[in-house]
Amino acid sequence: MAKHETPLLDQLESGPWPSFVTDIKKQAETKPECWDILGILELSYKDRITHWKHGGIVGVFGYGGGIVGRYADLPKQFPGVEHFHTVRVAQPASKYYSTANLRKLMDLWEKHGSGMTNFHGSTGDVILLGTRTENLEPFFWDLTHEMGQDLGGSGSNLRTPANCIGQSRCEWSCYDTEECCHFLTMHYQDEIHRPAFPYKFKFKFSGCPNDCVASIARSDISVIGTWKDNIRIDQAAVKEYVAGNYPANGGAHSGKDWGKFDIQKEVIDLCPTECMWMEGDELKIDDAECTRCMHCINVMPRALRPGADQGASICVGAKAPILDGAQFSTLIVPFMKVSADNDFEELVEFIEGVWDWWMEVGKNRERVGETMQRLGLPTFLKVMGIEPIPQHVKEPRSNPYVFWKEEEVEGGFERDIDEFRRKHAA
Amino acid sequence: MALDKEALKDAIEEKATKSPKPQLYIKDFYACDPDSKPRVIKNVANEMVREGRLAFWSSGSTTMYGIPSRIQDEEHSKED
Numbered sequence: 001m002a003k004h005e006t007p008l009l010d011q012l013e014s015g016p017w018p019s020f021v022t023d024i025k026k027q028a029e030t031k032p033e034c035w036d037i038l039g040i041l042e043l044s045y046k047d048r049i050t051h052w053k054h055g056g057i058v059g060v061f062g063y064g065g066g067i068v069g070r071y072a073d074l075p076k077q078f079p080g081v082e083h084f085h086t087v088r089v090a091q092p093a094s095k096y097y098s099t100a101n102l103r104k105l106m107d108l109w110e111k112h113g114s115g116m117t118n119f120h121g122s123t124g125d126v127i128l129l130g131t132r133t134e135n136l137e138p139f140f141w142d143l144t145h146e147m148g149q150d151l152g153g154s155g156s157n158l159r160t161p162a163n164c165i166g167q168s169r170c171e172w173s174c175y176d177t178e179e180c181c182h183f184l185t186m187h188y189q190d191e192i193h194r195p196a197f198p199y200k201f202k203f204k205f206s207g208c209p210n211d212c213v214a215s216i217a218r219s220d221i222s223v224i225g226t227w228k229d230n231i232r233i234d235q236a237a238v239k240e241y242v243a244g245n246y247p248a249n250g251g252a253h254s255g256k257d258w259g260k261f262d263i264q265k266e267v268i269d270l271c272p273t274e275c276m277w278m279e280g281d282e283l284k285i286d287d288a289e290c291t292r293c294m295h296c297i298n299v300m301p302r303a304l305r306p307g308a309d310q311g312a313s314i315c316v317g318a319k320a321p322i323l324d325g326a327q328f329s330t331l332i333v334p335f336m337k338v339s340a341d342n343d344f345e346e347l348v349e350f351i352e353g354v355w356d357w358w359m360e361v362g363k364n365r366e367r368v369g370e371t372m373q374r375l376g377l378p379t380f381l382k383v384m385g386i387e388p389i390p391q392h393v394k395e396p397r398s399n400p401y402v403f404w405k406e407e408e409v410e411g412g413f414e415r416d417i418d419e420f421r422r423k424h425a426a
Numbered sequence: 427m428a429l430d431k432e433a434l435k436d437a438i439e440e441k442a443t444k445s446p447k448p449q450l451y452i453k454d455f456y457a458c459d460p461d462s463k464p465r466v467i468k469n470v471a472n473e474m475v476r477e478g479r480l481a482f483w484s485s486g487s488t489t490m491y492g493i494p495s496r497i498q499d500e501e502h503s504k505e506d
Contacts, residue, residue: 056501362453
């Protein structure tokens with residue numbers, strides 16, 4: 001029996017699509033506090049203002065992240081959601097779960113919380129919605145001691161690192177994203193659980209430029225698999241695609257007759273750098289011009305594969321639109337070997353170089369991409385000890401001034417100016 | 427020369443006590459000892475949380491530090 005009248009929310013159940021209102025009503029049959037979620041949301045729709053307060057000192061002992069305090073500003077009217085804290089549970093690498101694990105996690109959340117979840121938050125964590133402050137420590141004890149799982153990051157912490165399925169199921173993955181993500185998660189436990197930075201910091205790991213975790217759009221450091229040498233071509237398989245014997249895109253577009261496969265129209269003409277052509281019945285690629293868009297490989301996976309000299313490109317500074325709009329991360333290191341053999345040494349050194357600089361010069365609540373924007377890419381490259389290369393240049397310069405550093409000027413700024421003018425008379 | 431750990435803790439506590447705002451960003455503590463690296467100050471501040479001398483206050487996206495009683499007083503004043 002509904003506790004509150006919710007005519008506005010009820011409308012959301014009338015469409016043909018699944019409704020979160022129906023789901024919450026169903027959950028409220030066993031967790032009565034969920035009626036108050038519907039009540040407070042209905043009131044927010046009427047008042048056109050949120051009735052949630054966020055933030056506070058909630059957390060579990062020793063951790064400065066993983067719990068996000070949420071309170072209702074009308075606790076007497078909606079006592080079930082007076083406290084309605086969010087818990088972030090670190091997801092397993094690549095989000096591989098067993099059903100036994102999920103059932104146990106849900107049982108735990110039914111015991112200590114509202115039973116409501118959000119799979120997954122945009123950082124990647126399992127989001128458990130709604131519990132009271134006094135339930136946090138018992139939940140945390142059970143999570144860590146019974147299930148061997150841990151909380152994820154929140155606040156000014158390193159957020160829970162995330163990765164694509166990588167080499168566990170994908171032949172395009174140019175490095176072991178799971179190993180890399182797991183190693184760095186363990187290596188930076190302190191940074192995940194305790195606030196260290198001016199603001200949030202994320203890294204994400206994609207095995208190839210398809211970037212299935214969208215690291216280039218969402219992470220402060222994006223590690224995106226790539227290759228140095230040439231795309232591997234199986235010319236016999238190319239012929240099979242042209243003959244229509246292999247389905248394009250691995251059969252992903254089957255179910256409708258798209259007509260005969262046309263390699264010119266569907267692959268060669270769509271190459272953004274126009275670096276492909278046919279010579280007779282052989283496909284040719286000018287690999288020096290390839291920008292790793294992955295389109296040709298996606299369309300003809302049995303004929304084309306990433307090169308064999310594999311590693312990752314490192315990009316820095318993606319963020320969502322709070323200041324100056326959303327931005328993708330910027331390419332900083334075009335190619336880096338990413339290997340567990342040396343404990344990802346080069347990547348760790350790079351990450352800590354970024355952190356040392358950002359912790360010192362970053363303003364409060366400023367993402368590293370915003371710091372880079374404020375101080376300029378040349379400054380960032382200099383601090384990181386990286387020589388500028390053509391791949392760093394986004395567009396031709398619009399500032400006509402060139403500022404020389406003293407060490408770049410022959411004789412420095414204290415040289416004999418009269419001597420200089422004798423050689424360079426006006 | 428950088429302060430030793432106990433002197434740094436005292437300086438951080440004094441800053442958190444005297445600040446007009448009960449919650450401070452980690453960067454606000456950098457001025458307590460300009461010779462200490464940010465990472466050292468972060469580690470000391472986190473140790474002080476474990477000792478109960480400081481507490482975390484988090485909005486969910488940002489985490490701040492403060493004297494526990496000052497933060498609690500402010501939280502209660504908001505509820506009233």
